[in-house]
Amino acid sequence: MSQNNLPRTAKRLADYTAPAFSISHVDLCCELDAEATRVTSVLQIKRNLADVALKLDGQQLTLISVAIDGRLLGAADYQLDAESLTIFTVAQQCELTIICDIAPQHNTALEGLYMAGDTYCTQCEAEGFRRISYFPDRPDVLAEYKVTIKADAKRYPYLLSNGNKISEHIDDQGLRVVQWHDPFPKPCYLFALVAGDFDVLTDEFVTQSGRKVSLQLFVDKGAITKGSFALESLKRAMQWDEQRYGLEYDLDIYMVVAVDFFNMGAMENKGLNIFNSKYVLADAASATDRDYFNIESIIGHEYFHNWTGNRVTCRDWFQLSLKEGLTVFRDQEFSADMGSATLCRIDAVKLIRTAQFAEDASPMAHPIRPEQVLEMNNFYTVTVYDKGAEVIRMLQTLLGRDTFAKGLALYLQRHDGQAATCDDFLQAMQDVAAQDLSQFRLWYSQSGTPLLTATQHYDATRSQLVVSLTQQTPPTTEQTDKQPLLIPVQIELLYKGKASQRHLLLLNEIEQQYLFEGITEAPVVVWLEHFSAPVKLSAQYTDDDLLFIASQATDGVARWDAMQQFWSRKIAQQVAEGATGVVLPPALFKLLQHWLEQPGSDKAMTAELLTLPDFDTLAEQYQLIPVDSLLSCLNQFKQLLAEQLAASFSNCYNALKIGPYQYQDQDVGVRRLRAVCLNYLAQLNNYQSLLHAHYANSDNMTDTMAALTAAQQSENEVFSQLINDFGKRWQHDALVMDKCFALVASQSGEQVFEEIDTMLMHPLFSWKNPNRVRALFSAFSLRNPQQFHRADGKGYQLLADTVLRLDPLNPQVAARLVTPLLSWRRFDTDRQQQMRAALQQIAGQSNISNDVYEKVSRSLN
Ligand code: B3K
Ligand code: ZN
Numbered sequence: 001m002s003q004n005n006l007p008r009t010a011k012r013l014a015d016y017t018a019p020a021f022s023i024s025h026v027d028l029c030c031e032l033d034a035e036a037t038r039v040t041s042v043l044q045i046k047r048n049l050a051d052v053a054l055k056l057d058g059q060q061l062t063l064i065s066v067a068i069d070g071r072l073l074g075a076a077d078y079q080l081d082a083e084s085l086t087i088f089t090v091a092q093q094c095e096l097t098i099i100c101d102i103a104p105q106h107n108t109a110l111e112g113l114y115m116a117g118d119t120y121c122t123q124c125e126a127e128g129f130r131r132i133s134y135f136p137d138r139p140d141v142l143a144e145y146k147v148t149i150k151a152d153a154k155r156y157p158y159l160l161s162n163g164n165k166i167s168e169h170i171d172d173q174g175l176r177v178v179q180w181h182d183p184f185p186k187p188c189y190l191f192a193l194v195a196g197d198f199d200v201l202t203d204e205f206v207t208q209s210g211r212k213v214s215l216q217l218f219v220d221k222g223a224i225t226k227g228s229f230a231l232e233s234l235k236r237a238m239q240w241d242e243q244r245y246g247l248e249y250d251l252d253i254y255m256v257v258a259v260d261f262f263n264m265g266a267m268e269n270k271g272l273n274i275f276n277s278k279y280v281l282a283d284a285a286s287a288t289d290r291d292y293f294n295i296e297s298i299i300g301h302e303y304f305h306n307w308t309g310n311r312v313t314c315r316d317w318f319q320l321s322l323k324e325g326l327t328v329f330r331d332q333e334f335s336a337d338m339g340s341a342t343l344c345r346i347d348a349v350k351l352i353r354t355a356q357f358a359e360d361a362s363p364m365a366h367p368i369r370p371e372q373v374l375e376m377n378n379f380y381t382v383t384v385y386d387k388g389a390e391v392i393r394m395l396q397t398l399l400g401r402d403t404f405a406k407g408l409a410l411y412l413q414r415h416d417g418q419a420a421t422c423d424d425f426l427q428a429m430q431d432v433a434a435q436d437l438s439q440f441r442l443w444y445s446q447s448g449t450p451l452l453t454a455t456q457h458y459d460a461t462r463s464q465l466v467v468s469l470t471q472q473t474p475p476t477t478e479q480t481d482k483q484p485l486l487i488p489v490q491i492e493l494l495y496k497g498k499a500s501q502r503h504l505l506l507l508n509e510i511e512q513q514y515l516f517e518g519i520t521e522a523p524v525v526v527w528l529e530h531f532s533a534p535v536k537l538s539a540q541y542t543d544d545d546l547l548f549i550a551s552q553a554t555d556g557v558a559r560w561d562a563m564q565q566f567w568s569r570k571i572a573q574q575v576a577e578g579a580t581g582v583v584l585p586p587a588l589f590k591l592l593q594h595w596l597e598q599p600g601s602d603k604a605m606t607a608e609l610l611t612l613p614d615f616d617t618l619a620e621q622y623q624l625i626p627v628d629s630l631l632s633c634l635n636q637f638k639q640l641l642a643e644q645l646a647a648s649f650s651n652c653y654n655a656l657k658i659g660p661y662q663y664q665d666q667d668v669g670v671r672r673l674r675a676v677c678l679n680y681l682a683q684l685n686n687y688q689s690l691l692h693a694h695y696a697n698s699d700n701m702t703d704t705m706a707a708l709t710a711a712q713q714s715e716n717e718v719f720s721q722l723i724n725d726f727g728k729r730w731q732h733d734a735l736v737m738d739k740c741f742a743l744v745a746s747q748s749g750e751q752v753f754e755e756i757d758t759m760l761m762h763p764l765f766s767w768k769n770p771n772r773v774r775a776l777f778s779a780f781s782l783r784n785p786q787q788f789h790r791a792d793g794k795g796y797q798l799l800a801d802t803v804l805r806l807d808p809l810n811p812q813v814a815a816r817l818v819t820p821l822l823s824w825r826r827f828d829t830d831r832q833q834q835m836r837a838a839l840q841q842i843a844g845q846s847n848i849s850n851d852v853y854e855k856v857s858r859s860l861n
Pocket of ligand 1: 125126264266267268301302305324377380
């Protein structure tokens with residue numbers, strides 16, 4: 001990496017020191033201009049530490065002037081470099097005024113103040129505020145903000161910031177001038193500013209204590225009807241947080257703005273959430289059931305941050321999981337209460353088993369509280385977020401729901417208005433539970449996926465069952481020694497002829513045994529019910545055991561999991577034995593047939609039971625991933641099921657009737673099950689007309705996508721006919737075109753390379769828009785294993801070229817895209833070479849961003 005001559009020094013958690021200066025008030029004035037926005041910042045500063053200079057963070061700012069208590073500073077009074085402004089002499093208390101200019105128009109990184117089309121908007125988490133003004137850009141500096149925004153009154157009817165609006169007028173130059181005040185002290189990452197012209201949906205929410213909150217949702221002109229689901233979701237979230245945790249909203253106004261250019265999903269800025277429009281806008285014609293689900297969950301997530309994140313924030317960025325793991329847990333619980341709890345859990349488990357386990361096995365492995373970070377944006381990961389949420393869930397399992405809720409209340413009360421740590425959170429939990437959580441704390445500092453091995457012994461003469469568990473966490477790239485963790489293992493003892501029993505086992509040693517007395521019949525043990533811990537499990541199941549669990553277990557997640565295990569084992573066997581083929585037991589077909597004939601009331605659950613594990617889930621079972629044989633076995637099994645059960649799939653499909661589109665649980669289930677049937681049938685030659693009919697008869701995007709995805713499976717002309725029609729029909733709707741791009745990029749045939757090239761020329765494609773880039777290239781690298789992992793390396797090359805093309809524009813998104821290349825060590829020698837070559841090509845470029853550098857260098861070293 002010699003060509004990269006920037007100093008690249010990681011920050012370490014161990015080096016944390018409290019801020020040398022506090023800031024009580026920030027008075028910010030932004031005079032908006034695309035090329036030169038003038039930012040005047042007046043800071044009330046107080047010294048906490050003697051004899052140190054005041055060092056402020058700042059990037060890509062043009063400094064105009066600095067003054068202390070009204071006195072203009074000269075060049076000798078401070079030092080300026082590309083990352084900071086250091087002022088040498090600062091009194092115990094003073095007023096610091098800094099003026100600088102920024103150019104939102106040229107901000108393609110989408111951090112700080114930037115333009116999303118004609119709209120000005122901000123993204124400050126993690127370290128974007130330093131691109132707006134010089135400031136101690138760290139989450140433990142909390143200040144009260146007053147913000148003035150000035151912009152052309154005609155073009156910018158809405159000038160928004162955090163808190164309450166205190167004044168608005170148009171000055172004599174035709175500028176609209178709006179002032180905002182946020183009474184809650186906050187870190188600068190929660191600052192937000194938006195200026196634009198929108199359609200606005202308004203509503204009101206009355207809190208449990210009777211306060212009226214005005215709700216406002218800002219969307220692109222003309223999109224007003226697409227905002228109502230998000231607004232309804234917001235009200236549901238507000239009510240849920242009151243009912244479940246007694247948490248009430250605290251300002252008089254709550255605003256959500258949807259923008260078209262956004263690096264992630266959304267941002268929880270105090271009182272002014274900014275959202276990727278993908279997670280706000282929905283109607284039946286253009287959004288799928290999954291889109292609706294995501295909107296409700298992300299609207300909930302950002303709202304829940306108001307307490308877990310905003311009222312109590314993080315002391316430093318290493319503590320990110322304090323707010324993110326907890327808030328993901330809260331949004332999962334919300335979604336579970338709004339719809340099917342089992343389905344939500346299955347989704348969460350899938351994510352952990354694919355992306356999170358893969359991250360643990362990669363060079364980017366880190367604990368949910370990382371210890372060393374070069375670019376913070378690289379740590380908004382499935383580990384911090386989703387494994388973080390699993391850790392919170394385990395805590396709830398261990399303490400019980402009520403004690404957990406009390407612990408949360410104590411934590412929020414104790415640290416309200418403060419920047420806290422993960423330890424503070426655990427301390428509150430420990431205090432209410434009167435339970436020692438010191439071993440549990442290891443989940444915060446230890447990375448990697450624990451492997452549990454379970455065995456059982458039944459003694460009929462003594463009516464005793466002994467179950468044994470062992471745990472072992474393999475070394476990760478950054479941490480070799482692992483300690484035994486405290487793991488809650490929920491089990492169910494299932495019997496052929498009598499009621500089952502459920503138990504919670506606590507595993508806290510390397511190996512433990514548990515004795516059950518009075519057991520008069522050998523049970524089948526359902527291990528890790530509801531995925532009670534984020535671990536891999538190895539248990540001695542027979543095929544019959546798994547099919548028994550799949551049909552009888554109380555917990556839906558366990559039933560689904562048994563089928564996943566069944567298939568994973570069969571596929572693994574086939575991979576190991578080669579072409580000779582694995583014989584599938586007749587009992588399996590009987591069960592599948594039964595589900596198809598009597599899909600029951602929970603059709604979505606039935607759909608899950610009938611779905612094979614995907615490539616990524618299967619891949620996580622191997623240290624060295626046998627790409628070709630995995631893909632071909634997966635196809636063979638799918639084909640076999642389609643052939644053997646064609647009549648059942650077809651009957652089930654035909655029997656499922658549904659009225660006009662509604663986003664409602666029962667209907668979602670019916671659509672999902674029909675889609676699964678269609679997908680299998682698409683493997684066969686004589687179902688083309690069904691695909692055409694499904695597409696043509698669809699009155700909603702869910703069914704349309706089901707037809708297109710199924711058509712993608714069938715190796716015939718249907719897909720190209722349908723996708724052409726789809727692309728034409730939706731050529732003016734960027735969010736729907738993203739679906740089209742993703743479908744094109746995830747086709748398994750080799751024409752994909754040419755077609756991606758064609759899509760790059762589409763009028764709606766733009767390298768500057770993260771949604772577009774992800775639609776094409778994340779779909780290609782994550783959902784097209786056949787072509788991405790081509791043995792000739794063409795797929796890796798395409799991704800490397802894309803990363804290099806994107807990095808100068810948007811490092812954050814470029815660094816996300818590079819992820820699938822990092823795990824090159826897990827592939828065969830030829831692929832290893834190709835992947836490494838791609839990484840080396842990236843590493844060899846001069847001036848790659850810290851974002852990309854950190855990941856690529858961790859992978860190559
Ligand atoms: N807190 C933001 C994520 C910010 C990511 C910065 N790279 C959204 C969320 O988790 O709610
Ligand atoms: Zn979050």
